Amino acid sequence: xxxxFCTFRLSGMLFGVDVLKVQEIIQFQEMxxxxxxxxxxxxxxxxxxxxxxxxxxxxxxxxEDHEEGAGKPINIVLCTEGGAVSLxxxxxxxxxxxxxxxxxxxxxxxxxxxxxxVTKICKLEDELLLVLDAEKTVDLSLV
Amino acid sequence: xxDDFDAMDEILREFLVESYENLDSLDSDLIVLEEEPExxxxxxxxxxTIHSIKGTSGVLGFGRLxxxxxxxxxxxxxxxxxxxxxxxGIATGLLQMVDAVREMLGAIENQGNDGEEDYGTxxxxxxxxxxxxxxxxxxxxxxxxxxxxxxxxxxxxxxxxEATIEPVAKPVESPEPKxxxxxxxxxxxxxxxxxxxxxxxxxxxxxxxxxxxxxxxNRIMQYGATSGDPVLQxxxxxxxxxxxxxxxxxxxxxxxxxxxxxxxxxxxxxxLCVSCGKKINLVMEGRDTELDRTLIEAIKDPLTHxxxxxxxxxxxxxxxxxxxxxxxxxxxxxxxxxxxxxxxxELWDDGKGIDPKIIAAKAIEKGVVTQEEADRMxxxxxxxxxxxxxxxxxxxxxxxxxxxxxxxxxxxxIEKIGGxxxxxxxxxxxxxLKIKIPLTLAIIPALVIEHQGGRYAIPQASLLELLRxxxxxxxxxxxxxxxxxxxxxxxxxxxxxxxxxxxxxxxxYWPGEKGADEERSxxxxxxxxxxxxxxxxxxxxxxxxxIVVKPLGQQLKExxxxxxxxxxxxxxxxxxxxxxxxxxxxxVFASNGESSKLVEAHEDAQRVASGATxxxxxxxxxxxxxxxxxxxxxxxxxxxxxxxxxxxxxxxxYRGSIMPLLRLSDLLGRPSAAAESDKVQVVVNGEGASSVGxxxxxxxxxxxxxxxxxxxxxxxxxDGQVTEIVNTQAVLATAGI
Numbered sequence: 001x002x003x004x005f006c007t008f009r010l011s012g013m014l015f016g017v018d019v020l021k022v023q024e025i026i027q028f029q030e031m032x033x034x035x036x037x038x039x040x041x042x043x044x045x046x047x048x049x050x051x052x053x054x055x056x057x058x059x060x061x062x063x064e065d066h067e068e069g070a071g072k073p074i075n076i077v078l079c080t081e082g083g084a085v086s087l088x089x090x091x092x093x094x095x096x097x098x099x100x101x102x103x104x105x106x107x108x109x110x111x112x113x114x115x116x117x118v119t120k121i122c123k124l125e126d127e128l129l130l131v132l133d134a135e136k137t138v139d140l141s142l143v
Numbered sequence: 144x145x146d147d148f149d150a151m152d153e154i155l156r157e158f159l160v161e162s163y164e165n166l167d168s169l170d171s172d173l174i175v176l177e178e179e180p181e182x183x184x185x186x187x188x189x190x191x192t193i194h195s196i197k198g199t200s201g202v203l204g205f206g207r208l209x210x211x212x213x214x215x216x217x218x219x220x221x222x223x224x225x226x227x228x229x230x231x232g233i234a235t236g237l238l239q240m241v242d243a244v245r246e247m248l249g250a251i252e253n254q255g256n257d258g259e260e261d262y263g264t265x266x267x268x269x270x271x272x273x274x275x276x277x278x279x280x281x282x283x284x285x286x287x288x289x290x291x292x293x294x295x296x297x298x299x300x301x302x303x304x305e306a307t308i309e310p311v312a313k314p315v316e317s318p319e320p321k322x323x324x325x326x327x328x329x330x331x332x333x334x335x336x337x338x339x340x341x342x343x344x345x346x347x348x349x350x351x352x353x354x355x356x357x358x359x360x361n362r363i364m365q366y367g368a369t370s371g372d373p374v375l376q377x378x379x380x381x382x383x384x385x386x387x388x389x390x391x392x393x394x395x396x397x398x399x400x401x402x403x404x405x406x407x408x409x410x411x412x413x414x415l416c417v418s419c420g421k422k423i424n425l426v427m428e429g430r431d432t433e434l435d436r437t438l439i440e441a442i443k444d445p446l447t448h449x450x451x452x453x454x455x456x457x458x459x460x461x462x463x464x465x466x467x468x469x470x471x472x473x474x475x476x477x478x479x480x481x482x483x484x485x486x487x488x489e490l491w492d493d494g495k496g497i498d499p500k501i502i503a504a505k506a507i508e509k510g511v512v513t514q515e516e517a518d519r520m521x522x523x524x525x526x527x528x529x530x531x532x533x534x535x536x537x538x539x540x541x542x543x544x545x546x547x548x549x550x551x552x553x554x555x556x557i558e559k560i561g562g563x564x565x566x567x568x569x570x571x572x573x574x575x576l577k578i579k580i581p582l583t584l585a586i587i588p589a590l591v592i593e594h595q596g597g598r599y600a601i602p603q604a605s606l607l608e609l610l611r612x613x614x615x616x617x618x619x620x621x622x623x624x625x626x627x628x629x630x631x632x633x634x635x636x637x638x639x640x641x642x643x644x645x646x647x648x649x650x651x652y653w654p655g656e657k658g659a660d661e662e663r664s665x666x667x668x669x670x671x672x673x674x675x676x677x678x679x680x681x682x683x684x685x686x687x688x689x690i691v692v693k694p695l696g697q698q699l700k701e702x703x704x705x706x707x708x709x710x711x712x713x714x715x716x717x718x719x720x721x722x723x724x725x726x727x728x729x730x731v732f733a734s735n736g737e738s739s740k741l742v743e744a745h746e747d748a749q750r751v752a753s754g755a756t757x758x759x760x761x762x763x764x765x766x767x768x769x770x771x772x773x774x775x776x777x778x779x780x781x782x783x784x785x786x787x788x789x790x791x792x793x794x795x796x797y798r799g800s801i802m803p804l805l806r807l808s809d810l811l812g813r814p815s816a817a818a819e820s821d822k823v824q825v826v827v828n829g830e831g832a833s834s835v836g837x838x839x840x841x842x843x844x845x846x847x848x849x850x851x852x853x854x855x856x857x858x859x860x861x862d863g864q865v866t867e868i869v870n871t872q873a874v875l876a877t878a879g880i
Contacts, residue, residue: 030715031716032597032708032715032716032717032718033597034699034702034705034718035597035647035648035704036646036647036704036705037698037699037702038698040698041698041699043716044708044716045716046710046714046715046716049358049710050693051693051695051696051708051709051710051716052696053695053696053698053699055698082696082697083696085696085698138697138698139697140697140698141697
């Protein structure tokens with residue numbers, strides 16, 4: 001079986017989501033901050049008349065903050081059950097088509113949060129691709 | 144060949160669709176005719192329908208259908224010619240015919256022919272009816288006729304549908320009603336001749352599109368306002384008008400009269416009465432009040448439950464009522480009306496009311512509150528405990544209500560759609576449940592405010608007024624009651640909430656606190672929810688605009704302070720404030736259920752504003768007087784030096800003419816108490832050459848009152864104080880003007 005993933009980078013690491021879940025990829029947009037919102041929510045974005053919640057994926061995965069001056073984050077807008085949600089990432093990678101031979105289950109040593117959201121790890125030539133579960137990533141009730 | 148088939152198919156399909164639609168209205172038309180046999184219009188309509196069915200069925204070769212319709216047509220024709228009078232027997236027969244036609248249409252649709260039924264008996268019946276002349280002896284119906292029940296008239300509740308030939312008379316108070324068959328289901332046929340069937344999802348899509356159009360219109364308006372291009376501006380104006388109208392019309396398509404859900408209640412109440420052994424008269428007012436269909440769906444269940452409660456727990460058994468000196472039959476009244484951008488639904492019953500003491504006892508028993516808490520609560524708060532989860536005072540849990548989940552669910556469901564519920568009662572006398580829901584969910588007028596760089600929208604329905612406290616005045620006027628900030632508004636205390644503080648934003652200071660900017664002026668937005676009011680301190684106030692409400696995603700839904708988000712004219716996102724949530728989070732709505740005096744005053748003012756608008760002035764020491772605004776053209780302030788004398792009268796040069804001045808204090812023999820000042824306050828009466836300036840000490844306010852100038856009252860209660868009414872004519876006459 002073959003899967004296609006839209007890949008992106010966060011703090012240097014390579015992540016990916018099922019390409020079918022991705023609605024679009026757009027540049028950084030001015031956001032409206034939401035007071036009293038969970039820290040993971042960066043703000044709200046106007047996407048052609050649709051109001052999309054933007055999540056800071058660094059915070060969601062509990063990674064260390066990216067360095068200053070790393071440039072504006074990119075929006076990966078996912079099409080989820082609850083509507084469109086955007087993930088803020090450092091940069092966009094290619095769309096990779098991989099067979100399931102290179103897939104593996106994440107090791108038990110991985111930290112709890114990442115293990116919740118990463119469904120599998122793909123072994124690429126030079127590095128590892130961590131595949132995120134789109135629905136779980138945007139579902140903050142599991143936090 | 145296939146073309147012929149297709150053509151036939153097309154004709155057949157049209158015939159079926161049209162006939163089905165007509166049959167639906169036939170049912171209700173026939174019932175109307177039974178009530179009003181004189182209505183030639185309805186009779187004509189019914190005749191035409193049958194006639195056309197007969198004709199087409201003949202052409203299409205449906206013999207049976209044609210035969211049945213034919214007899215019916217003959218009957219109707221006789222009546223149209225005045226040779227027969229429509230009565231119950233005929234109605235029954237024709238209704239049976241309608242059922243038969245429906246059956247045959249069904250057969251045509253499924254099998255392609257008009258079925259196997261003979262309909263001989265039906266035809267015979269109709270022919271018998273035909274035989275009757277005007278002196279008509281009504282023939283016995285062939286079978287137990289479906290009782291002809293006219294649209295349930297509220298006053299005749301409990302209507303007893305009896306499956307006999309007895310005319311449907313006003314029901315006699317029989318202790319045991321015995322219905323034999325369920326009443327004919329009321330076909331909700333529309334009264335207009337032309338209606339269209341539209342898929343609900345299509346209407347929803349239309350609504351969405353209109354919503355987007357409103358957003359785009361807002362953006363263009365912003366652009367057009369600043370562009371300076373007159374052609375653009377006028378085009379933008381027409382776009383604005385058209386969009387507003389379109390929005391209104393589309394809203395209307397989604398509106399349904401609340402009567403559509405109320406229609407089920409008479410029957411429901413009747414059934415409940417039977418099972419409880421009570422007698423209840425149901426009165427329904429305002430069934431034409433229209434609501435968005437999604438709202439109607441949402442309130443259907445809560446309302447039904449509330450009515451059940453009224454019957455089950457509210458209204459007493461007839462015997463108990465008589466003992467208490469009340470009437471044998473209880474009354475339940477449903478009232479719906481529009482008020483201030485909301486729909487109010489009142490459910491009132493003259494039952495035994497809600498006793499705060501009993502509620503308190505039950506609540507303590509259930510562990511909902513402690514004894515101490517209950518002691519501290521007001522009667523109103525205690526009564527509202529019925530909305531607490533897990534509460535029920537039913538001595539026994541009946542299968543009708545009393546499970547303890549009802550009222551809590553009612554309140555939650557209503558609040559979910561943005562509405563409020565309130566309960567009032569007088570023990571032993573009556574209970575009233577008042578539900579208020581916003582008229583429409585999608586597009587609402589809102590006030591846009593700014594705070595710390597962010598923009599927020601506040602629904603206008605929650606807005607009472609706007610206040611401004613100038614720099615320097617702030618520390619004095621925003622008073623500190625041991626940590627709780629208040630503002631004295633027209634003599635009443637208004638609790639204040641600092642928007643930045645509630646939002647957890649940094650640098651949110653009150654005047655007088657370290658770090659506060661003492662040079663700035665302060666804006667207070669007075670909001671209310673139900674009967675409670677508070678003032679929201681914000682950085683800046685922008686315009687009111689119509690905004691499209693968009694829901695927040697799952698990640699943000701839980702935040703009580705925000706109800707949704709919207710896109711502003713410049714494309715940025717603004718959050719919509721949930722006033723109830725804000726009130727609760729900031730603590731102003733905490734537990735004190737006492738109706739805020741401020742809101743009451745506002746409501747009073749609105750309620751009695753049926754009289755004249757008066758301008759309130761101060762004349763002499765403590766002398767409050769009011770003049771009707773209708774005769775006032777302007778309010779002016781003049782430098783004392785500009786007053787000149789002409790003869791022994793004071794005048795002033797005003798707008799190109801010489802205007803005489805009157806000192807009201809002199810005229811009424813009161814010494815003026817105005818501080819020595821180089822300016823005078825003048826109320827200018829009349830226009831142009833006939834204008835007169837009335838000098839007063841101070842102009843206080845302009846208010847709507849319940850004073851009727853026609854009565855020429857000498858004094859009235861305005862704004863809570865006794866105020867003398869100035870009869871302008873008389874005053875001017877005395878002054879010789």
